[in-house]
Amino acid sequence: MAVGNGGAKKVVAPMEVSVEAGNAGDAAWMDDDGRPRRSGTFWTASAHIITAVIGSGVLSLAWAIAQLGWVAGPAVMLLFAAVIYYTSTLLAECYRTGDPATGKRNYTYMDAVRSNLGGPKVIFCGVIQYANLVGVAIGYTIASSISMRAIRRADCFHANGHADPCKSSSNPYMILFGLVQIVFSQIPDFDQIWWLSIVAAVMSFTYSGIGLSLGITQTISNGGIKGSLTGISIGVGITATQKVWRSLQAFGDIAFAYSFSNILIEIQDTIRAPPPSEAKVMKQATRLSVATTTVFYMLCGCMGYAAFGDAAPDNLLTGFGFYEPFWLLDIANVAIVVHLVGAYQVFCQPIFAFVERWAASTWPDSAFISREFRVGPFALSVFRLTWRSAFVCLTTVFAMLLPFFGNVVGLLGAVSFWPLTVYFPVEALKVYKPFSG
Numbered sequence: 359m360a361v362g363n364g365g366a367k368k369v370v371a372p373m374e375v376s377v378e379a380g381n382a383g384d385a386a387w388m389d390d391d392g393r394p395r396r397s398g399t400f401w402t403a404s405a406h407i408i409t410a411v412i413g414s415g416v417l418s419l420a421w422a423i424a425q426l427g428w429v430a431g432p433a434v435m436l437l438f439a440a441v442i443y444y445t446s447t448l449l450a451e452c453y454r455t456g457d458p459a460t461g462k463r464n465y466t467y468m469d470a471v472r473s474n475l476g477g478p479k480v481i482f483c484g485v486i487q488y489a490n491l492v493g494v495a496i497g498y499t500i501a502s503s504i505s506m507r508a509i510r511r512a513d514c515f516h517a518n519g520h521a522d523p524c525k526s527s528s529n530p531y532m533i534l535f536g537l538v539q540i541v542f543s544q545i546p547d548f549d550q551i552w553w554l555s556i557v558a559a560v561m562s563f564t565y566s567g568i569g570l571s572l573g574i575t576q577t578i579s580n581g582g583i584k585g586s587l588t589g590i591s592i593g594v595g596i597t598a599t600q601k602v603w604r605s606l607q608a609f610g611d612i613a614f615a616y617s618f619s620n621i622l623i624e625i626q627d628t629i630r631a632p633p634p635s636e637a638k639v640m641k642q643a644t645r646l647s648v649a650t651t652t653v654f655y656m657l658c659g660c661m662g663y664a665a666f667g668d669a670a671p672d673n674l675l676t677g678f679g680f681y682e683p684f685w686l687l688d689i690a691n692v693a694i695v696v697h698l699v700g701a702y703q704v705f706c707q708p709i710f711a712f713v714e715r716w717a718a719s720t721w722p723d724s725a726f727i728s729r730e731f732r733v734g735p736f737a738l739s740v741f742r743l744t745w746r747s748a749f750v751c752l753t754t755v756f757a758m759l760l761p762f763f764g765n766v767v768g769l770l771g772a773v774s775f776w777p778l779t780v781y782f783p784v785e786a787l788k789v790y791k792p793f794s795g
Contacts, residue, residue: 389631398630408559412566418674423435426589426608434608449783459632469623486774490774495709499532500761512684512687539703542554548708559700586668590604619778
């Protein structure tokens with residue numbers, strides 16, 4: 359930790375001189391760790407969480423409930439909500455080591471594990487966390503292209519009828535999304551994307567609300583509620599093995615839809631200094647965010663299942679469970695794309711910070727890494743421009759090679775949920791039991 363912190367201090371000094379030169383030596387502009395004063399609040403933390411949680415995964419929940427049925431489906435969603443809230447409160451307490459208000463800060467999830475557990479668990483945490491974040495970036499690139507293609511197909515169907523296949527490649531849309539991300543990736547750090555998270559959170563509610571409204575309308579049109587107590591039945595086209603596999607994938611989809619522990623500490627590091635303590639603010643933000651998302655998930659997932667029953671698509675808007683009104687579907691899919699632009703940044707900023715801290719500690723005297731240039735109100739770094747652009751290009755290429763969003767979502771949720779959301783917070787509690795309330 360000492361080495362990591364030392365590297366961080368070496369990079370902050372030269373970089374901040376160019377950006378905050380007019381305030382050098384002014385303690386009012388610095389926090390207790392010597393870094394620029396954090397400005398995050400309960401509302402910005404809530405926006406970050408909602409942006410991370412209410413993602414495009416909400417659109418697969420109707421399919422997930424279809425695999426589990428009316429009994430197990432909602433029960434599993436409530437179970438995951440309770441687990442994610444409880445373990446998130448444990449993890450929030452690990453942001454500072456020692457005193458909840460004045461103890462040493464842990465800037466990342468890895469730092470928190472290092473301070474409380476240490477040993478090989480730190481490496482294991484880092485591998486799981488950052489592999490998950492990279493996977494999410496790839497998944498969101500795929501999801502954005504699906505929504506953009508859905509806009510084109512909906513307009514094509516409206517103009518030419520459903521007999522027209524309206525086929526198109528997803529690659530141009532992935533490239534377009536990647537170009538947009540190259541621009542937004544130049545935002546220096548997590549604390550400065552609060553406005554993007556707020557926009558993305560609003561978009562989340564927009565397309566979730568549209569999906570919910572369409573589900574209610576379809577259910578009324580059907581004249582009743584579809585579905586069964588136990589979900590999709592074994593029979594024609596569905597074997598017992600497929601039923602088990604689909605049920606496990608449904609668990610993964612729900613886990614992915616709730617997961618944000620992999621960036622919780624990084625979000626907490628944007629909150630302004632006490633009082634109240636960062637842990638208290640983070641727990642309040644978590645409480646609001648998990649409650650809000652659970653209500654939306656229950657409504658969207660259950661109404662989607664009620665509307666389509668066992669035939670619920672794995673993506674409620676782009677799987678063409680609905681075709682009309684096409685203009686409303688276009689609005690929903692545009693909202694998804696805008697949300698994914700912000701969500702991509704929320705999940706990638708921790709990766710950017712990790713690599714840049716490592717580079718600064720490895721080559722502390724390199725002007726290529728530490729120097730920043732002023733372009734109007736913006737501070738640009740050649741290293742940041744080079745490496746972040748390369749990262750976006752890499753995730754875009756991988757997305758082109760893995761165009762199966764449903765499978766990616768389930769895999770990410772299954773692999774990362776247990777260690778990051780449950781194991782590490784509970785293990786840390788055994789070592790460190792402060793609980794500031």
